[in-house]
Amino acid sequence: MTNAWMLRAAVVLTSVCLLVTALDGGALYGVDAVDRDVLAAEARRVASIRRASATAVAIFAGEAGGGSGVLVRPDGYALTNFHVVQPAGPAMRCGLDDGRLYDAVLVGLDPTGDVALIKLLGRDDFPTAEFGDSDLVQPGDFCFAAGNPFLLATDLRPSISAGIVSGVHRYQFPAGTILEYTDCLQVDAAINPGNSGGGLFDADGRLIGVNGRASFEKRGRVNVGVGYAISARQLLQFFGSLRGGRLVDHATLGATVASSADGRVVVSDILESSDAWRRGLRYDDEVVSLAGRPVRTVNAFKNVLGTLPAGWQVPLVYRRGTERAEVLVRLAPLHAPAELAAIVAGDRRPDRGPGRPAPDDVPGRPETMRPPPEDMPAVVRAVHDPRPGFTNHHFNVVERDRVAAAIAAARRPPAGPWRFGGTLAESGDFRIEVDDTVVSIDLPTGRSTLDPRGELDAAADPPGSGGLLAALSLWRRLSTGGPADLGSTTYWGTAPLYGSPLARADETATASPPLLDVLESAVAGVVARFFVDDGGSVVGIDLWLDADADPCEVRLAPPADDGLPRAIVVRRGTTPFATFLVTPDGEGR
Amino acid sequence: MVVHRALRMPVGSTAVFATLALAVCRADDAEGVPQPQAAIARAARAVVKVYGSGGVRGLEGYQSGILVSPEGRILTAMSTVLDSADVECVLDDGTRHRATLLGADPRRELALLAIDATGLPALALEPADAVPVGTRVIALSNLFAVAVGDERVSAQRGVVSAIVPLQARRGAAEAPYAGDVYVLDCTTNNPGSAGGALVDSRGRLVGMLGKELRSTTSGIWLSYALPAAELVRGVAAIESGTSDAETVEDARPFDPGRVGAILVPDLLDRTPPFVEAVVRGSSAERAGLRPDDLVIAVAGRSVGTRGALQRELGRLPAAEPMRLSVIREGAIVEIDLGPKPRVEERPHREDER
Structure with missing residues (x-):
């Protein structure tokens, strides 16, 4: 008995001694043998991961699973995947690294790009991730994912998996017509089911993408060193539309491209109803660049197109023989609105498409949109308003009112009739008057007038402008009365104004102009979009008298002291109408 | 060694x-x-x-x-x-x-x-x-x-x-x-x-x-x-x-007796690969192989029987070193029998059956 006890004690004592020795040795090694630079690099990494962890959202959807998200705005907006929120439904509970649970509501959806925007409620000082430039990421860069793989984050703290960027500008085929990953980042950091929707961060903890997809094969749904993240560029380009509570669609050029025998990317098919056709693009034309990005392969074309929201107008450079043309094209929606709604609801299950079975798969493939729970918390119910064409109309009103307030606070002409004149850059003088009951313009070619109180869908005057008088009338109504004076006005999202001759000097210097808030009004039989800069000034108007024809495009310089722009450029399609150089009030009459 | x-x-x-x-x-x-x-x-x-x-x-x-x-x-x-x-x-x-x-x-x-x-x-x-x-x-x-x-x-x-x-x-x-x-x-x-x-x-x-x-x-x-x-x-x-010449299809069992390592007679279904004798002056002797050594691996691949040992040696291409791991008095000893001789004609075809 005693012997056995002594033996046991000896064993325990020896183990403790060994353990102490091991710890001792480790500590000594850590202090003495590690270079200061290495310790600094380690400290930087620890700090980056700590910062990123605070922005990681654990999304729980009960039996339907769950996933991850990443906070990008202090008032609680967080990005995640469509395929994460679809089974979760419009109301969800989200956990943060602080160990607390928050109610969250679905804000916007982009099913094609597999992106969703949610809003965590209850705070306006959430920690947020800073966006990095995903275009500067290169293979070999350190990166890490913060998320909720296998829903392990029962303590709400994210799991971190580190790796390198394996490839950039990757194209991954869609599942059916949705969940297409274009221009995405490929990483060997472990992306597993549950990581979906979480952030991918660079060495400095900046957000360079949202993880959402992985290549799986013979070992089932576990990581094999091949994961994909939606790029920060794409996320930023869709962010405005998502924040506006919309159901956002991706774009089509109305033309398909193929590789020619000599390796060029040429138009293989084109719709005659497309804007690209009206701008002159034809069969066999070589596509050189789109939205300022070079197109050298079919995949490169799909990569550029896949990161652009429907409705944007972007530059297209094409070549026919020795002739090179640069035009602005409007991108059409990829889906009919009802089609997109059906996909979200799950009425139409995304098929994999013929001939493309494994190996690619999406973690947690969704099937149907979960309906809102009957016991939806009051805080969520107050900000949840689903309507056709929108994911959550509540947030459209929020954004529309934000832009309206900015317009009301901006420099603008005083109330009452607007009367101004000046010279045309082409030649001659002009005079414009805009009032509640009459809009008129005097040009060297003659006078045009419009009574803006009736329907405007036939108001194409002055001839050749596509509806300049109607556009001027709506501009004044928005500026003086706000959206309330403009029929049905919604927040459309954000878009750049490419090729505006009136862009500020610092804007024209960059390849990508800044994203502007856009309001869309359906009023008096016409549709108008207003581009509003960050100062609340209207700097662009597109007005459609007929949805299938070219709009009247008005580009306005930022306003001077009297609230009026000093220059206004008007064009329709590729045809310039006139450039108005406005003379300060009291002169040029 | x-x-x-x-x-x-x-x-x-x-x-x-x-x-x-x-x-x-x-x-x-x-x-x-x-x-x-x-x-x-x-x-x-x-x-x-x-x-x-x-x-x-x-x-x-x-x-x-x-x-x-x-x-x-x-x-x-x-x-x-x-x-x-x-x-x-x-x-x-x-x-x-x-x-x-x-x-x-x-x-x-x-x-x-x-x-x-x-x-x-x-x-x-x-x-x-x-x-x-x-x-x-x-x-x-x-x-x-x-x-x-x-x-x-x-x-x-x-x-x-x-x-x-x-x-x-x-x-x-x-x-x-x-x-x-x-x-x-x-x-x-x-x-x-x-x-x-x-x-x-x-x-x-x-x-x-x-x-x-x-x-x-x-x-x-x-x-x-x-x-x-x-x-x-x-x-x-x-x-x-x-x-x-190195194709696997051509590989035939190789008898280490050709380099002086005589194995115990193959009397059982699974005869363990014990060394019975070492030919004096052979490369096996020069390599340090001794009688009663038990071969457990060839080039790192474990062999449990005399037949397996001969098959593993057969898989080695000509001129590759024949590395054996043997157990001797409770310790593992590494032996290099030297380059494998080229396979000549097939003189003992009946032995392979």
Whole structure:
């Protein structure tokens, strides 16, 4: 008995001694043998991961699973995947690294790009991730994912998996017509089911993408060193539309491209109803660049197109023989609105498409949109308003009112009739008057007038402008009365104004102009979009008298002291109408 | 004569490589140490996408290859992808080239292709010393055919976790190569990875990613690479035309009695491979083999019976060292019987039955 006890004690004592020795040795090694630079690099990494962890959202959807998200705005907006929120439904509970649970509501959806925007409620000082430039990421860069793989984050703290960027500008085929990953980042950091929707961060903890997809094969749904993240560029380009509570669609050029025998990317098919056709693009034309990005392969074309929201107008450079043309094209929606709604609801299950079975798969493939729970918390119910064409109309009103307030606070002409004149850059003088009951313009070619109180869908005057008088009338109504004076006005999202001759000097210097808030009004039989800069000034108007024809495009310089722009450029399609150089009030009459 | 306590390092466990990997990871972050971006950008230019036959489930029609000469020599894995008259290689610049098969090394499962081009960005194939366990490496390959045309192949980072003899199978068939491989801690046994380049943090070629194989002992999928020295031997064998003599199909049991190691008579179903006697003056005696030694492995592959020992020796190509591990008085002793003699005519055909 005693012997056995002594033996046991000896064993325990020896183990403790060994353990102490091991710890001792480790500590000594850590202090003495590690270079200061290495310790600094380690400290930087620890700090980056700590910062990123605070922005990681654990999304729980009960039996339907769950996933991850990443906070990008202090008032609680967080990005995640469509395929994460679809089974979760419009109301969800989200956990943060602080160990607390928050109610969250679905804000916007982009099913094609597999992106969703949610809003965590209850705070306006959430920690947020800073966006990095995903275009500067290169293979070999350190990166890490913060998320909720296998829903392990029962303590709400994210799991971190580190790796390198394996490839950039990757194209991954869609599942059916949705969940297409274009221009995405490929990483060997472990992306597993549950990581979906979480952030991918660079060495400095900046957000360079949202993880959402992985290549799986013979070992089932576990990581094999091949994961994909939606790029920060794409996320930023869709962010405005998502924040506006919309159901956002991706774009089509109305033309398909193929590789020619000599390796060029040429138009293989084109719709005659497309804007690209009206701008002159034809069969066999070589596509050189789109939205300022070079197109050298079919995949490169799909990569550029896949990161652009429907409705944007972007530059297209094409070549026919020795002739090179640069035009602005409007991108059409990829889906009919009802089609997109059906996909979200799950009425139409995304098929994999013929001939493309494994190996690619999406973690947690969704099937149907979960309906809102009957016991939806009051805080969520107050900000949840689903309507056709929108994911959550509540947030459209929020954004529309934000832009309206900015317009009301901006420099603008005083109330009452607007009367101004000046010279045309082409030649001659002009005079414009805009009032509640009459809009008129005097040009060297003659006078045009419009009574803006009736329907405007036939108001194409002055001839050749596509509806300049109607556009001027709506501009004044928005500026003086706000959206309330403009029929049905919604927040459309954000878009750049490419090729505006009136862009500020610092804007024209960059390849990508800044994203502007856009309001869309359906009023008096016409549709108008207003581009509003960050100062609340209207700097662009597109007005459609007929949805299938070219709009009247008005580009306005930022306003001077009297609230009026000093220059206004008007064009329709590729045809310039006139450039108005406005003379300060009291002169040029 | 080297005495070991253990035969070989176990694959895929132990905290040893985790510690080593951590140490290496930290070192690479320090200022002045090359980051992987430049090495990837340079080395990836020499990794090509190989397309051939396949496309049915579980048998993809693509893999990877390494440009090993500026004149268009491409080293890749010998596989069913090459079972086609129409093998195409797509280089990093997106250009497509029809490839011809110059030859194959069936033992290492290597194939050498040629394309009609010059001035290409090749990786130097040198018989460098093996890199040590713990070396940080980058795997470059056409995995899952993610990259097409001029898109750069995929890069994965990893660490050489162990250097061990390959004990692997594909389906029920054992892999013909049984020499040392680098075991990697990153997943490289993906479709299309085979034939890809393993480079160090400076972009130097240290190995080639192996085919999709499972461990014969554990059944797990192996991520491993053939060391550069084996690639050099394989290319030499292909270029000299000697590789055909080494085919597995030709391998016959080899009786170590031919070099002076007389085994106990094969009386039982599973006669243990004990040494009965050692011929005086033979290479077995010079190597230090003694009577009553129990042979437990040949070139790191365990053998449990006299028959298995003779079969394993038979698998070794001519001129390869015949390395035996034997148990003597409770310790493991390594014996090198010297180069395996060439197989002559087949004088004892009846013995093989």
